[in-house]
């Protein structure tokens with residue numbers, strides 16, 4: 001693997017430019033991916049935040065669904081934030097019945113989960129593998145992870161989220177081999193540490 005890997009950003013919808021800028025400052029060459037040929041040329045892919053149901057439909061329109069599933073199944077590093085996390089999951093609750101799942105992470109997510117309490121919020125989180133200052137996390141109509149399989153490592157939790165059973169910690173960042181996902185938007189804070197972690201995953205793949 002080259003020192004400066006080529007990392008795509010799925011550019012169908014969502015906050016593509018912010019991810020591309022963060023990837024560039026984290027040491028990758030960032031390229032937009034809209035076509036199967038472009039997907040074939042990248043070493044890893046970011047699935048940005050936006051609207052997962054819309055992105056799911058556009059994956060059909062742009063004939064990217066099957067090529068993307070195939071590359072993820074073959075171990076291509078993938079990082080999904082927010083809507084991208086939802087797409088990467090095996091299953092999404094509160095999604096549309098025809099919404100596609102890429103099955104890159106053995107987990108069940110719940111769409112717009114925090115939205116029942118509050119649409120958007122910010123929180124400082126401890127993040128496994130990112131030493132130093134806590135990570136400032138921006139949540140926008142974010143999902144949380146409701147269930148994970150054995151192979152999935154929890155990297156961060158949002159503490160004290162209200163629930164019927166009292167305050168609970170909700171899983172908001174996970175990794176399974178080369179697949180990374182955050183319920184929040186690390187591309188919006190100017191802190192490159194999550195993108196650096198992903199670039200290291202790409203370099204190691």
Ligand SMILES: NC(=O)CC[C@H](N)C(=O)O
Pocket residue numbers: 048049050051052053081082083084086111112140141142143
């Ligand atoms: N900021 C986001 O990416 C929000 C995700 C959106 N609520 C969805 O379900 O796709």
